[in-house]
Amino acid sequence: MLRHFELFLACRYLKKKRLAFFSIAAVALSVAMLIVVSSVTGGFVKQYRVACHSSYGDIIISADSLMGFPYYDELVTQARKLDGLREATAVIKLPGLLRIDQPGRFKLFVKGVQVLGIEPKSYSQITNFKAGLWKQSKLDAPPSLALPDKLPDNPYLKGVKLRGACIVGVEVVCNRSSDASYHRKKDLYNSPVIISVMALKRTGLIDVDATVRYPFLLIDDFEASVPLITEPTVYIPFALAQKMSRMLEYHDDDAARTKPARASQVQILAEPDADLQELKKRLREIWDKIAWDNAYLGGAMVFETWDEQEGIASFIAQFERERTLMTILFGIMGVVSVFLIFCIFFVIVTEKIPDIGIIKSVGGSSAAVGRIFFVYAGAVGVVGAFLGLAMGWPFVVHINAIHDWVAQTFDWRVYDAAVLLFPYIPNEVDWYATTIIMIAALVGSLIGSMIPAARAALMKPIQALRYE
Amino acid sequence: MNNTIIRAENLVKTYTTGPEVLRILRGLELSVRPGEFLAVTGVSGSGKSTLLHLLGLLDECDSGRIYFDEQDVSALSRAQRDRLRNRQIGFVFQFYHLLPELTVLENTMLPAMVTNSTFSWLGSRAKLRKQALEILNQLSLADRAKHRPAQLSGGEQQRTAIARALINKPRLLLADEPTGNLDLDTGARILDLLETLNSQHNQTIVMVSHDPDTANRAHRCLHLEQGQIHNCS
Structure with missing residues (x-):
């Protein structure tokens, strides 16, 4: 000693x-x-x-196909009843193009983007969406993708039939400077932009004659905590994205029945102490029952925790x-x-x-x-x-x-x-x-x-x- | 009561330096009685210090035995030897050998610190400190208690070494040329001090010195020559 x-x-x-x-x-x-x-x-x-987690929630259920999957609303409704689960929201993901054409103010600008159809309120409960918004983060109200009641006084809006409002990822329209700040072109906001998406036929083939392009009012931008890890993204209302991607409910004349609307993903936020693997298992059981009850034999479904997603884990x-x-x-x-x-x-x-x-x-x-x-x-x-x-x-x-x-x-x-x-x-x-x-x-x-x-x-x- | 406090029997000690074998002690016999002040003289290199180190259990002999209180110390474990050295034997060296980082008081208390475990030290620290200060006072070093060795004269350093040797009230005090590094006056005062310790406190002292005058201050004088002990002429 x-x-x-x-x-x-x-x-x-x-x-x-x-x-x-x-x-x-x-x-x-x-x-x-x-x-x-x-x-x-x-x-x-x-x-x-943290950036990945806050961008995706805890669990992501997605169709292994651009065609999406049906009965997502039933899945969301039933999932919300599960213990250990806080919120669920459906998302549509589409490849698209963003075009800005305001002669005399900005040069013609076209950029490939990922179009994300979201329900902003539930989406912002699951992700850090609201916190990253330039303008709306300061508001008490939940974020919105609705057109303002009174349109801004902007000459470039003249004659444009806006279909909705959109929010862009800040990286889409600004470059980050060496000190991590963004020099925003303020004239760009409250201006019209055109979002085009590739239209798919119900058979899954590209409909070359019917590319969908809608004018949107650019109302805000979203700055992710680690922006470069995500693709350049444009957020639009879920319903519009569903329409643009032809994922709406329709009547199949051949089958003589109504085919339900579809979504690309359902994102889930669990309680902080929830066992994600267990929750994932229960969500799969719910989905299997929905698919069985509706005799759905569609493509494979992927159930992943946020860190199991392709690319993130590696x-x-x-x-x-x-x-x-x-x-x-x-x-x-x-x-x-x-x-x-x-x-x-x-x-x-x-x-x-x-x-x-x-x-x-x-x-x-x-x-x-x-x-x-x-x-x-x-x-x-x-x-x-x-x-x-x-x-x-x-x-x-x-x-x-x-x-x-x-x-x-x-x-x-x-x-x-x-x-x-x-x-x-x-x-x-x-x-x-x-x-x-x-x-x-x-x-x-x-x-x-x-x-x-x-x-x-x-x-x-x-x-x-x-x-x- | 034992007749001897320490006794050496047929001590042999050799040193090998390269091809040369130096036989320093050749079957040396020695006994010291309690309360005795013994001086051992001899020329330089005769083995005086070696003898003192063997008696003080600082070194081991090649053969022969040493008895402390008639107990064969060669049968003791290393830890027992350390304990015996700590509690029963005090050393005074020619070159004082004080720890330069410690004050006079701390140097004095060092053997007592070694004796005590952490807990017993906490309990006895005040008492031992008082005891150390008393010894320093007796040796006229009270006003130097907080000084470091480098701030002391040779005589003061040697008195500090004596104080350290006495703190555990050892039964045997071994002094190796205690005046060898001091001027005549200071050396004489150190010898006075040793004499006083012996006469007033019945302290057993074995002192080695090459100087016959120094040795004459002891009760008994032995001469070491050719590895053997003889009475001084």
Whole structure:
């Protein structure tokens, strides 16, 4: 058991030996560096996960076909009755084109987009849609895709028969600048845009003679927390999307019966503590019953949690691998610190050989001598780890401000939001990783001191006393 | 009551340096009675310090036995030897051997710190501190209690070393050339101090010195030559 004098001497050596400050500095710098690297890389993973999660809800039920699936409304109604489920909403996804043609104000602009037909109220309960809206996020009312009662006074609206309002993903009409801001062309809002979608025949073939194009009033834009991970998107009312994609209910003369309306997806928000896999299983059971009751033998249905979606899981795994790789690379520098501690403690023990003789001459055991240097190294590790935390923590929290200052002062921008995936460098400390890093610093310090401490412990008292 | 506090029997100690074998002690016999002030003299390299280190359990002999209170110390475990050294034996070295990071008071208390576990130290710290200050007062070092060794004269450092040797009230005090690094006056005062300890507190002292005048201050003088003990002439 550790005796008082061992702790006392270790602390006194720590206070008086300046050489140990180099060990502390090495540990502190390694810890600070690893906290920054781990928090930032971990933050990217977290940002990506949060962005994906908040864009899709918890569970996505989709048809494995552009034709969509029927009985979605029945599925939504029954799903809403499930325990552990908060909200469900149907969505239509279509590939389309956005065209802006306002001669004298904007050049002709045509862009391929993903057209998303949504019910804004329920959709914004499931996703972070409202929070990302430029104008409507500030309103208390739920977001809306309705045309205003009074149309804006805009010459380009003259003679245009608007079919509805739309919201565009901000990336569709603006470029992100290096400081992650968007310079919006304000004239673009409350102006008409044309949305065209590829019309499918009921047989699933492209109807080349009937491309659907509707004029919409552009009323707002949506800024996702990680915009570049999603396709450029345009949001329109669900009913209009259903009409444009020919997913409305219709009467099949051949079959002599009415075919129900269809949707591309149903998105689900679960209660925070819900077991998503269990919920997914129950949703599948509900769907199987609906399909059975209606004798629906359509295409395969895909039930996925948000992170099981194609692309997301592999992207996250790739991020995690990159994070591990970065941590290992910087961890190698931590190993260098361990070696530095070994060298410094070897020198300290050599310098302290007469002390070892004195301690043994007054009855200190070999184990006690070893423990003094071990505790000394442990104290170096603890002090270094906390100093590293004191450096790394504020650095992470203020990393964007520091980066901006460096960019302004030295005209050197390392992190260019215009070209990188995330708008900001993550600035939240990963406390789990930080705890592990600090424990590793302590263990590393102890490992670094092991051989010098053993050397001190095994030294014969008379050897130590006679050491010149 | 034992007749001897420490007794060496047929002690042999050799040092090997390269091809050369130095036979320092060759079957040495020695016994020290309780309360005795014994001096061991000898020329430099005769083995005086080696003998003291063996008696103080700081080193191990090649053969022979050492009895402390008639108990064979070679039969003791390393931990028992450490404990015996801590509680029963005090050392005073020629070069003082104080810990430079500690104050005079802390250096004095060091053996007591080693004796006590963390919990017993918490309980006895105040008492031991008082005891250390008393010893320092007796050695005229009370006003130096908070000084570090580097701030002391040679005589003060040696008195601090004596205070440290006495803190655990050892039955045997071993002094290795205690005046060897001091000027004559200071050395004389240190010898006065040892004499006082012996006469007033019945402290058993074994002192080695190459200087016959220093050795003459002891009750009994032995001379170490050719690895054997002889009476001083």
